[in-house]
Every structure is written in structure tokens, then in C-alpha cells.
Amino acid sequence: MKIGEQTLVFEKKPKILNTASIVGPKESEGPLSIFFDHKIEDELFGEDSFEKAESKFTQSAIDALLTKAPLDKYMVDCIFAGDLLNQCIATGYAMRDSNIPLFGLYGACSTFVEALILSSSFVNAGYYKRCIATASSHFGSSERQFRLPLQQGTQRTPTQQWTVTGAGAALVTHNNDRYKSPVVTHATVGKIVDMGIKDVANMGAAMAPAAFDTILTHLEDTKRKPDYYDLIVTGDLGKMGSEILVELLQAKGINISVNHNDCGMLIYDLESQDMHSGGSGCACCATVFSGYIYDLLKSKKIKNVLLVATGALMSPVSLGQGESIPSIAHAVAIENEV
Amino acid sequence: MSYTKLDMTKEEYSEYVKEKEKTSPLAKHCLVAFLVGGLICSIGQFIFDILEKKCGFSFKNASTYTTISLIFIGALLTALRIYCKIGDKAGAGSIIPITGFSNSIVSSAIEHKTEGVVMGIGANMFKVAGPVVVYGICSSMIIGFIYWLIKLF
Secondary structure: OEEOOOEEEOOOOOEEEEEEEEEOHHHHOOOOHHHOOEEOOOOOOOOOOHHHHHHHHHHHHHHHHHHHOOOOHHHOOEEEEEOOOHHHHHHHHHOOOOOOOEEEEOEOEOHHHHHHHHHHHHHHHOOOOEEEEEEEEOHHHHHHHHOOOOOOOOOOOOOOOEEOOEEEEEEEEOOOOOOOOEEEEEEEOOOOEOOOOOOHHHHHHHHHHHHHHHHHHHHHHHOOOHHHOOEEEEOOOHHHHHHHHHHHHHHOOOOOOOOEEEHHHHOOOOOOOOOOOOEEOHHHHHHHHHHHHHHHHHOOOOOEEEEEEEEEOOOHHHHHOOOOOOEEEEEEEEEEOO | OOOOOOOOOHHHHHHHHHHHOOOOOHHHHHHHHHHHHHHHHHHHHHHHHHHHHHOOOOHHHHHHHHHHHHHHHHHHHHHOOOHHHHHHHHOHHHHOOHHHHHHHHHHHHHHOHHHOHHHHHHHHOOOOHHHHHHHHHHHHHHHHHHHHHHHHO
16 A cells, blocks of 8 residues: 555555575675674675676575475566666576566666566565565676776775675565564655765765655655664665765754664674765675575564665766766665564 | 656755765875875886986877886886776876876786687777867867967967
């Protein structure tokens, strides 16, 4: 059911029965290391290209999820998945041998939440019983697609972010009351917001207004106060974008400075790992949610969370033509069943 | 103008971001670039002096061999994944000298190795260096033309 302007209510409360995460070397050195299921030391993951490695990350995340659930492959009705590469090749090739129906998604770094929302919607509507939401990104393949060659000796700016290598997957199932698990209660689907930022080295600033818009709309639609949530976590705004988001909401009289955090800031130690503004990429939100935040919910350290993933929907071509960065943010409210 | 609940125009927002933005430490970057750039040039001079004075090469040959040596060092350090680490600290200091030119070609070649020798390496190795070559030649043509004009009078 839709309430307010953009928010969906899932009356049947689809469950997130389990999650799995797999990360690359930099993320394994980060502060969340112990929460990830698999840590891969080799950024090529035994493959001969970054693109193939990224596919293997997605595949491994799904395999890990099925093992953890535990669930047989044929019991999964559909996968909602996406990545950052042209034509979503990481996803396409990862699913080649899966024999499971697939919806390929592109929402840049907001893909994981987009997948979660769609999985929950299909499950809530009763079309599917079990869906997997997953997203991946890889530092090597993203740098190649969006920036310069990896070995090119250029200097990174203070606002620049680092694409997370890895994949996260979540199993969304119908609520059969058998296991207590976190449930998806609301989703706010974002609109494109473009405040004219053209600097790709400052994606946080480009995406912060989109996150602002979605969070504000979510709170208005649900008539909730920001302190209703134990944690409001954004996908990959980074340090710079998070500061902007908190200030923009403050100006509207909404204080999220206490319970806000950002996956891009959580996944790395910004100072010691020299990460400038923090992490980014589809896998940023996907791995931090699947690894860390899901664990917080499961272990009852928090009772609910508003996960807001932001995406910058530009390409090197559009930037070359002088366009600014259109951004989007999707929010999903997840809470522990009482 | 895209829809948003933000009470700011694009101009106001970009002003606001500019104010918040932590800018790169310009003085520090300039100093490091100056030192590293100078060091690379000194190494070049060192190679040149040895070739000319100790090995007995002519001025012209010595400078050609110096250039070739520096290009080789740049390529080698790129392949060993060291050049990008120098570049992250030195910025323009390691981009401007000829070693940086070599780095841009070799890094592109390594990056596109996966798509094959012809359409991967061959078609992409000048992706970054190409514009430098094109506009370098164009500007030297223009300068040459101006020089020729001045010489006429």
C-alpha cells in the first residue's frame, strides 16, 4: 500500500531471513572486518580480469547466502541484482550458471536498496516466496570504467571516495512466523535530484540532496520522528556528504546527528587507510548492511534501521558533455519483529 | 530544474558546497611536486652527464639516450606498481616529466591487456597520452608558425 507521496507499506512484513557478504583486501583491513563472511586477499579473486573477479564476488555472495540460510538453489524464486559496470556485466555473467530468474537493476550505488525494495514488494504481493537482493562493485573495474587506469600516477582529492570491492546479498522471504528475523516494513522510493554538482571527485555533495529529499519524504509520509530509528544509515555519502546531509536536515528542524551514520565511513578507517572521504560503490551499502547492520539487528543491539542508499547516475560520457550529476536515494525501513 | 524539497537554488547549493569542501593542501602539494619534479630532472641530468662526460657520447646522442632511459625507468616503475604511489604524493611533480608520459602509456596498456593485444593494448595505450601528443604537436606547429613570421621581419 502506498502512503503519502512516495512511501510503500509492506503489511505482510517480508522477512530478511539471512544475509551474506564477501569483501576484498582493503575492506578486510577495515574496522568491520570481523562481520564479513568471506574475506578475499587477492583482488583478482584468481581470475584474469577485474570484471570477472567482480562476477565471482557476486556468485560467491549468493553461494554463501544459500549455504547460510540454508536453502537449495531451486527454492529461490527470483534474484534482483545489479552492479556499476556497463550493461551490468558483473551481474549478467555471475548469474549465467545460476538457473534462477533474474531482474537486472541499475541504480548506481543505490542498487542494493532498490533490489531490497523490489524483493520485498514481490514477496509482500505474494508473487514470490523467496527472493535474493544483491549488488556488487569492484575498485578495479570501477576505476577503469569511470576514471583513469589504476597504475596512472595521479593525486586523489580530499573529497574523493574509494569504491568498495565485494558483494552483499540478502534473502527476503514471506513471513511464515517460523524464525524471528528482521522484517521490512516500509520503503520510500526516491526521485532524481540534481543540484548541479559536476565534480565526480565529490560525489558525496552531489548525492546528499537526494538523501535529504528521501529521508524528509519518508519521515513526512510515515509521520515518524527521526529519533524513531535507532540508526539512520546512508549508503555512500562519505564524510563530506554526511556532513552536508546532517546540516541540510538540521535547517529543516530535523536532527539526525545522533543516530546517523554512513556505510562509506564505517567500512574503512578513513585516517589510517588513507581513504579521504570514505567508501562508495554498490557493494559499500550491500556489504555493510549484510555484514554489520544485519548483525546489529539480529543481536538486538538496535531494534530498527532506516537504510538509505544513494546513487549517482552519471556516466563518463554525460560528464564529458558537460552534464551535472543526477542523484537518487532509496530508503527502506527494517525492524526486528517483536 | 529538478524537483527537490531543498530550499536552495543550484547556485546557492554549489556555493555552500564550495565553502564546505576541504580543498587540497596547495602549499604542501606544490612543495612536494617541486621537490620530486626536481629530483626526477636531476636524475636525468646525472644520467646525461655520465653519458656525455664519462662514456664519450656526443651532446645530441647523450640527450636522446637520457630521454630513453627516463622513459624506461617510468615504464618499469609503473609495471612494478610503484609509480602510482609516487604520483599520489607527488602529483604534478611526477606527471609533468617524461617519466609521467611513459607512466600514462604503460598504465593504459596494462589496464586494457585483458581485451587483447590489438583492440586492447593497441587501441587504448594512447588513451591518456594521446591528447598530450595531439595538442603538443598542434601547439608546436603554431609556435613554429609564429617564429617563422617573426623571422620574416
